Amino acid sequence: MSDARDTLFRYLTLLQLIPRSPGRISTPVLKEKLADRGFHIDTRSLQRDLGQKLSTQFPIGCDDSQKPYRWYFDRDFQCHLPALDVPSALTLVLAEEYLKGLLPPVVVGQLSAHFNDARQLLDGLTSNGLSKWARCVRAIPNGKALIPAELNEETWQTVAEALLEQKAIDVTYLSRTSGTKKPLTLHPQGIVSRHSATYLLAHVDGFEDLRQFALHRIKHATFSQRTWQARDDFDIDHYIQSGAFGYRQGPEDVVLEAEIARPVAWLLQETPLSDQQTIEALPDSGWYRLTALVPDDQQTLWWLMGMSTNVKVLAPSTWRETLKANAAQVLANYQNTPGTSDTN
Amino acid sequence: MSDARDTLFRYLTLLQLIPRSPGRISTPVLKEKLADRGFHIDTRSLQRDLGQKLSTQFPIGCDDSQKPYRWYFDRDFQCHLPALDVPSALTLVLAEEYLKGLLPPVVVGQLSAHFNDARQLLDGLTSNGLSKWARCVRAIPNGKALIPAELNEETWQTVAEALLEQKAIDVTYLSRTSGTKKPLTLHPQGIVSRHSATYLLAHVDGFEDLRQFALHRIKHATFSQRTWQARDDFDIDHYIQSGAFGYRQGPEDVVLEAEIARPVAWLLQETPLSDQQTIEALPDSGWYRLTALVPDDQQTLWWLMGMSTNVKVLAPSTWRETLKANAAQVLANYQNTPGTSDTN
DNA sequence: GAGTGCTGCGACAACTAATGCCGCATGAAA
DNA sequence: TTTCATGCGGCATTAGTTGTCGCAGCACTC
Structure with a gap:
């Protein structure tokens, strides 16, 4: 690919071939990979490059406990080209x-x-x-930050690689319902991160239906011998919108009409709900009339709930009814003496 | 710092000195910066490095419209060392x-x-x-995603640099209340990103009080002649917690006690509200008892509101009362015939 | 319009570094 | 023990790098 004469570029390529610390790469493998990229050099030169040139200028380590030495970058080293501004x-x-x-x-x-x-x-x-x-720099998360589920580093690496390189995996999965560990062979089709939990979409070996597996409940994962089975018809957006994660309710967008208090109006003027949104002042009392085309999903409904008394939904009527019924139900809950809660 | 004899490393340093495309750097400046780093080389060598070596192997451009040529990296080039896994x-x-x-x-x-x-x-x-x-990869945002406010690229760059390098800036600010543009000189003290809007914390030249400026309302920004004024006593966390962004209510954490429905219990078992949290099953009907130490802030309250009938708060009583009052208010809103539209 | 200073570029010779090859040492596997 | 794979020092050859010089274009000044 590139002229073998250029040493600088060979060094660069070499540096890119050396993995970060948990990873390791041996000298012969490096030689081969360099050859793949058009750098046909003597083993001795490679050894010199590594041992004398690069490792003195870069945070590169060498595991010489076994004879094909294995090289790696310091875990926390990062070099950007061009440098960060x-x-x-x-x-x-x-x-x-x-x-x-x-x-x-x-x-x-x-x-x-x-x-x-x-x-x-x-x-x-x-x-x-x-x-x-x-x-002097802070980010305030949008919404309540739940504590992310704990996840094993190796599991993440294995799953990520399996998904992207289309491999099947053998996992030990902790069932949510029974609390027992089960061995499974999975064919990964997608990953969805939502809230603070991350889910693998896969089908179990021998079955056709797609299931969700919470990554933090995968206790152990290794690549499987089985060959990966594709699902041609799989479309992740379609899957999510079909309600698999309890989000979208209707496939179509709806027109939201509401009366909103002044602070909400200000907020929405700067960070709109939708790119099709109008806000008009109502004659008196600092309220505004909002019209916006929004998706018919749980997220939007939650947002409206959170606004509580600052937003009065006029349309769609289903939302209006939902919010009203919710409020009635919540009120009813709190009017009972708590403790012995009963049906609902 | 390093031996001037090493060409590879000089090339690397050189590459790191060249900025990404909107930026530019001229040959004499490069020579000086290299000298700062211990590479004392002839101008001719530098010219050769740039024009013959690097620019043939890297996506480097040269603006030769003026005589001190000015160099830059392609806008979309990025090289990681070690390479991404x-x-x-x-x-x-x-x-x-x-x-x-x-x-x-x-x-x-x-x-x-x-x-x-x-x-x-x-x-x-x-x-x-x-x-x-x-x-096959998706992230589902937590909470309703509002459309981020539009922000000018130069503004962001100027403000970021001013804040971090402690410079004052002259801005044209679009007032939210009056809708008019005002010239101001600001002394940046902090940046807070929240929801989809980003705010600069600064005090106006000649005044002592700290104010918030929405970045997207800064229409123009340049570095000012005035010297930057520090505020020794400024503590951004304290500022946020004092309620500047309408978040925290009380400084102390509170113990939340609530009854929660099964789906919520499952959710919280995997992504807890707090690291001090217990969930116990209640005798009948699939409800659970939650106890958690949480911050006394608006975020948590919103989260509880969003859960609506799936959570019944028992303590703190202020929250219980707030939720109850809210529900009553919302219900009242929806039972009046609002505006022109009426019940359905 | 000539002078001046800055910068880029081609050429060249001296110098330095990189490369491939050889032989030897080491340690693990046969 | 032998064999093989690998690392390492040394060496001669080759290739690349560097500073210097001279020239040319350009902007600016006087």
Whole structure:
């Protein structure tokens, strides 16, 4: 692919072939991979590159306990080309704050080297040594942050690789209902991350129906001998919208009409509910009339519920009724003496 | 810092000094920066490095319309060292899906080169050429995703840099109340991203009090001549918790006691509300008793509201009363004939 | 319009580094 | 023990790198 004469580029390629620390790669394998990329060099040269050139300038380690030496990058090293600029670094820091509440720690940890790199850059900005930036940047998550489910690092890596490289996996799955561990062979078809839990969509070996498996209930995962079975007809968006995660109710968008209080009107003017939205002031009393085309899903309904007395839904009537019935039910709940709660 | 003899490393340093495309750097500046880092080389060598070596192997451009030539990286080029692994790439894709709903497009765009890199890697995985991964990975945002406020790219870059490098800025600010544009000089102290809007915390030149400025209402921003004024006593967490964003109500955590329906119990068992939480089954009818130490904030209250009939709060009594009063109010709203539309 | 300074570029020679090859040492497997 | 795979030092050859010089274009000044 590229002229073998160029040493710089060979070094670069070499560096890209060396994995981050849990991973390892042996000298002969490196030689072969370099050859694949058009760099046909002597084993001795490769050894020199690694042992004398790269490992003195980069945080590269060598496991020499066995004879084909195996090389790896320091776990927390990250080098961007081109280097990060200040706004990008700031964005990364914000991104990390958000993601910590949305994805399992292990998954976010996958990117920790990137975030560390950003932090290091920011640390170096103020000459006084005080890392001020850490005290002046915050992300406030949208909605209540539940604590993400615990997830095993190896499980994530295995599942991610299996899904993307189309392999079947053998797992030990902790059933939610029975609480027992079951061995299963799965054919991964998709991953859905929602709230703070992440689910694998797969079908069990020998069956046709697609099921959801919470990643944090997969206690152990290895690649399987079985060949992966595709499902040609699978469409993840269709699957989600069919209500598999309890979200969408109707396939069509609906026109929401509501009266909204001034603070809500302000909020929606800046961060609209929908790109088809109008807000008009009502004659008196600081209320506004909202019209918006929104999806007919649980999320929107929840948002409306959260607004409580600041929003009065006029249409669609089903929502209006739902909200009304809900309010009545909640009120009824709280008017009973609590403790011995009964039917509902 | 490093031996000047090493060419590879000098190339690497050089590559790191070249900014991504909107940015530019001229040859003399590069020479100086290299000298700072211990590489004392002739101008001619630098010219050769750029024009003959690097620009043939890397997506580097050169603006030769003016005489000190100015160099830059292609806008969408990104090279990670070590290279991304599959699980990291998948994480990046998930992260992007989440962030698109949380940060302004311009801010996420700051990282687009990173995300593109991840996508490219995933594209290359399946040999059949079909990029299957795009059809099997989804993130479902937590809560209703409002459309992020529109934000100018330059504004973001200027503000980010000003905040982190402690500079004052001159802005044109569109007042929310009056709708008029005002010129202001601001001394940035912090950035808070919340929901889909991002706010700058700053005090106006000549004043002492801290105010919030929505970034999307800053129509123009440049660095100011005025020197930046610090505020030693500023603590962003304290500021947020003092209720500036309408979140926290009480400074102390409270013990939430509630009866919850089975689906909620399952949810909370996997993604807890708090790390101090217990759930016990109630004798009959599939309800559970929840006890959890949670922050006394609006977020939690909203979450409880969203759960509606699936949660009956027993304590704290203030919340119980709030929820009850809310329900009563909502019900009252819907029992009046609202506006022109009427019951159905 | 000539002078001046900055920058880019081609050429060249001296120098330095990279490469492939050989032989030997080591340790594990046969 | 032998055999094989691998690492490592050394060495001669080859290839690349570097500073220097001279020239040319361009903007700016006087």
